[in-house]
Amino acid sequence: MEYRTHLMVCTGTACVSCGAFDVKKTLEAEIKKQGLDKEVLVVGTGCQGFCAQGPIVVVQPDDIFYQLMQIEDIPFLVEEHFLKGRPVKKMMYTPPGEKTEIPTMSEIGFFNKQRLIALRNKGLIDAEKIDDYIGRDGYKAFIKALTEMTPDEIVQEIKDSGLRGRGGGGFPTGLKWEICKKQKGEKKYIICNADEGDPGAYMDRSIIESDPHAVIEGMLIGAMAIGANEGVVYLRTEYPLAITRLETAIEQAKEYGLLGEDIMEQGFEFNLRIKQGAGAFVCGEETALIASIEGKRGMPNKRPPFPAESGLWGLPTNINNVETWANIPWIISNGSERYAEIGTEKSKGTKVFSLVGKINNTGLVEVPMGITLKEIIFDIGGGVPDGKKFKAVQMGGPSGGCIPAELEDTIIDYDSVNATGAIMGSGGMVVMDETTCMVDVAKYFLNFTQEESCGKCTFCRVGTKRMLEILQRICDGNGEEGDIEKLEELAAQIKDSSLCGLGQTAPNPVLTTLKYFRHEYEAHIYDKKCPAKACKPLLTFGINDQCIGCTACARVCPPKAISGERKEKHVIDQDKCIKCGACLDTCKFKAIDVN
Amino acid sequence: MAKLSIKDLEEIRNKVKKTAMLREGISNAKITVHMGTCGIAAGARTIMNTVIKIVEESKRDDIIVTTSGCAGFCSKEPMATIELKGEAPVKYSDLTEDKIRRIFDEHVLKGKIVKDYALVIGSEREL
Numbered sequence: 001m002e003y004r005t006h007l008m009v010c011t012g013t014a015c016v017s018c019g020a021f022d023v024k025k026t027l028e029a030e031i032k033k034q035g036l037d038k039e040v041l042v043v044g045t046g047c048q049g050f051c052a053q054g055p056i057v058v059v060q061p062d063d064i065f066y067q068l069m070q071i072e073d074i075p076f077l078v079e080e081h082f083l084k085g086r087p088v089k090k091m092m093y094t095p096p097g098e099k100t101e102i103p104t105m106s107e108i109g110f111f112n113k114q115r116l117i118a119l120r121n122k123g124l125i126d127a128e129k130i131d132d133y134i135g136r137d138g139y140k141a142f143i144k145a146l147t148e149m150t151p152d153e154i155v156q157e158i159k160d161s162g163l164r165g166r167g168g169g170g171f172p173t174g175l176k177w178e179i180c181k182k183q184k185g186e187k188k189y190i191i192c193n194a195d196e197g198d199p200g201a202y203m204d205r206s207i208i209e210s211d212p213h214a215v216i217e218g219m220l221i222g223a224m225a226i227g228a229n230e231g232v233v234y235l236r237t238e239y240p241l242a243i244t245r246l247e248t249a250i251e252q253a254k255e256y257g258l259l260g261e262d263i264m265e266q267g268f269e270f271n272l273r274i275k276q277g278a279g280a281f282v283c284g285e286e287t288a289l290i291a292s293i294e295g296k297r298g299m300p301n302k303r304p305p306f307p308a309e310s311g312l313w314g315l316p317t318n319i320n321n322v323e324t325w326a327n328i329p330w331i332i333s334n335g336s337e338r339y340a341e342i343g344t345e346k347s348k349g350t351k352v353f354s355l356v357g358k359i360n361n362t363g364l365v366e367v368p369m370g371i372t373l374k375e376i377i378f379d380i381g382g383g384v385p386d387g388k389k390f391k392a393v394q395m396g397g398p399s400g401g402c403i404p405a406e407l408e409d410t411i412i413d414y415d416s417v418n419a420t421g422a423i424m425g426s427g428g429m430v431v432m433d434e435t436t437c438m439v440d441v442a443k444y445f446l447n448f449t450q451e452e453s454c455g456k457c458t459f460c461r462v463g464t465k466r467m468l469e470i471l472q473r474i475c476d477g478n479g480e481e482g483d484i485e486k487l488e489e490l491a492a493q494i495k496d497s498s499l500c501g502l503g504q505t506a507p508n509p510v511l512t513t514l515k516y517f518r519h520e521y522e523a524h525i526y527d528k529k530c531p532a533k534a535c536k537p538l539l540t541f542g543i544n545d546q547c548i549g550c551t552a553c554a555r556v557c558p559p560k561a562i563s564g565e566r567k568e569k570h571v572i573d574q575d576k577c578i579k580c581g582a583c584l585d586t587c588k589f590k591a592i593d594v595n
Numbered sequence: 596m597a598k599l600s601i602k603d604l605e606e607i608r609n610k611v612k613k614t615a616m617l618r619e620g621i622s623n624a625k626i627t628v629h630m631g632t633c634g635i636a637a638g639a640r641t642i643m644n645t646v647i648k649i650v651e652e653s654k655r656d657d658i659i660v661t662t663s664g665c666a667g668f669c670s671k672e673p674m675a676t677i678e679l680k681g682e683a684p685v686k687y688s689d690l691t692e693d694k695i696r697r698i699f700d701e702h703v704l705k706g707k708i709v710k711d712y713a714l715v716i717g718s719e720r721e722l
């Protein structure tokens with residue numbers, strides 16, 4: 001019997017961590033109990049993207065979107081909606097600040113401004129079933145490439161599409177393939193970079209979890225074009241769900257004869273394996289990644305020679321990011337012209353971003369190039385929570401920079417983003433509000449790169465450490481005149497004398513915050529004040545005339561720094577105060593001032 | 596599982612295409628069985644089972660079957676609404692297995708409204 005309704009339960013990592021597997025199990029049990037198990041099918045899908053609202057269930061073909069699913073509500077939901085046909089309002093999504101629920105997924109702002117190419121199958125297929133992928137025209141592009149196109153035609157198609165690498169650098173993909181294709185030699189390799197080390201970024205994980213065959217198909221097409229017959233996916237160990245799903249997908253593709261020898265009886269051979277990376281940020285850099293696959297220490301090497309000439313085991317190697325690979329089948333199926341219609345002059349297609357930080361709709365979004373930052377943050381992201389003001393967005397992770405609110409009309413396009421001093425990067429977007437201190441943000445990212453530096457280059461190893469010490473001093477209230485200049489000088493030297501991208505871009509977060517928020521550095525150094533009131537050592541707590549002498553604060557103050565008679569105004573002993581903020585949280589009369 | 600040929604792959608695609616289309620909400624016809632408490636009491640469950648069976652028999656992969664709540668004419672249950680792509684929905688009332696079969700053959704497959712059983716054409720709001 002055919003199923004009339006499909007319940008697409010998101011089983012991406014974020015939803016699983018809030019109980020998606022239990023939701024799925026309970027749904028299945030209730031549906032069986034109501035005798036609907038021959039009509040209603042429960043499907044586990046990859047990440048739907050709207051992670052803030054998980055666990056998520058989408059009912060198809062009706063397109064009803066249920067969110068924040070609770071196990072207790074499931075019996076009611078099954079009876080009301082799936083038996084009696086009455087969608088349940090209270091489990092639908094209501095946008096922040098609004099009162100009416102939005103029943104269908106396509107009406108929700110978070111979804112309807114997106115343009116799905118790399119994530120075209122998200123939420124529509126069971127990632128562990130190859131047939132589901134095939135039903136959505138999966139492997140059709142590969143068959144087209146295999147039977148109707150020459151390697152040159154494939155390369156030309158990718159060149160014409162204007163696709164640029166999504167791993168951060170933005171190098172034109174078709175051109176990269178052409179260079180590798182032209183190399184002489186019997187054996188060539190292709191690699192999928194799924195190391196994804198940027199803090200807060202999870203685009204690549206999500207693509208593999210929701211649609212692993214898209215990556216395999218992209219690699220098959222690339223392998224044909226370049227003339228490689230061996231591929232490696234470098235996937236970090238911290239992504240267990242992605243590893244299992246990709247392993248399953250590779251197994252299934254082998255069984256179907258889509259991987260291995262004499263694929264589809266056309267005489268083409270391609271084998272694919274997974275190499276688990278131990279999760280060092282620097283191993284995402286291509287030469288370090290290759291060293292790591294070879295069993296050596298994951299340290300970058302100098303380029304040239306580029307991997308296209310001498311890569312894995314010294315042989316020509318083409319390396320692309322997960323998202324880049326996932327775009328390939330769509331381009332081959334739909335043609336480069338259609339792909340190039342999307343986006344701006346020099347940046348074509350779409351980009352996946354993970355939206356995190358001070359934003360209502362935390363999640364994963366795929367948007368057309370050319371969209372503005374403002375549209376992403378407000379229309380899709382739902383703006384900043386708690387009525388706070390949007391201050392800046394950090395793009396490109398530790399190699400990127402902070403774009404201030406004044407530049408919210410900046411469009412998503414490699415050149416426009418670069419012009420701000422940030423970079424497109426791999427797609428992490430961390431949104432900050434007025435309570436975020438920009439010196440603190442710069443310190444956070446620099447701390448990350450400093451720890452992840454492989455140590456090969458002196459400036460990257462020691463220079464970042466010196467910069468970090470200065471930033472720490474500034475945040476502690478011990479900033480000195482000349483610190484800003486010292487930071488700038490060190491930044492320039494680190495950029496100049498580092499071997500790899502990690503060192504070359506490590507100062508970017510400091511440089512962009514200095515460019516747009518210099519006054520915050522100055523306030524820390526000269527006035528010993530943190531304008532965002534985030535750096536604790538720079539705050540002073542005081543008690544104003546609103547105090548009625550209730551003694552509540554004195555009782556919670558850990559070092560007993562507050563004194564005063566009952567019903568009289570209290571005072572804080574500044575020498576004893578450890579600036580923990582307990583009094584501020586306790587006082588009901590707004591009598592605590594923070595300066 | 597033996598290795599597949601290009602033809603086998605195409606066959607799998609055609610087999611699962613219907614599922615894919617259903618999940619995307621792509622259809623040329625939609626049959627809604629009203630399953631409020633009143634509908635279920637009047638036998639909507641049997642109508643639903645019949646509908647699912649005949650849709651399957653027809654081998655059409657562009658027909659969606661769904662449920663909705665009480666349509667507001669409780670005395671006329673069981674009811675179903677047929678909506679062909681680009682046309683106004685038609686509500687049928689007092690259904691039996693035979694009636695729904697005829698409605699399916701004439702309306703869904705051939706596009707001819709079965710006037711004998713039709714209650715309203717268009718949604719309630721337009722009445």
Ligand SMILES: Cc1cc2nc3c(=O)[nH]c(=O)nc-3n(C[C@H](O)[C@H](O)[C@H](O)COP(=O)(O)O)c2cc1C
Pocket residue numbers: 164165166167168169170171173193194195196197198281282283284285286287319320321322324325426500501502
């Ligand atoms: C420190 C550092 C970390 C990197 N991390 C990643 C990563 O996690 N994923 C990725 O795809 N590329 C990463 N890259 C970029 C890769 O070196 C390489 O350019 C990319 O994988 C090429 O693929 P693309 O052309 O499809 O973008 C990193 C580069 C540097 C310098």
Ligand code: SF4
Pocket residue numbers: 282299300452453454455456457458460461498499500501502503504
């Ligand atoms: S720049 Fe830093 S991470 Fe890169 S090779 Fe040099 S020390 Fe290692």
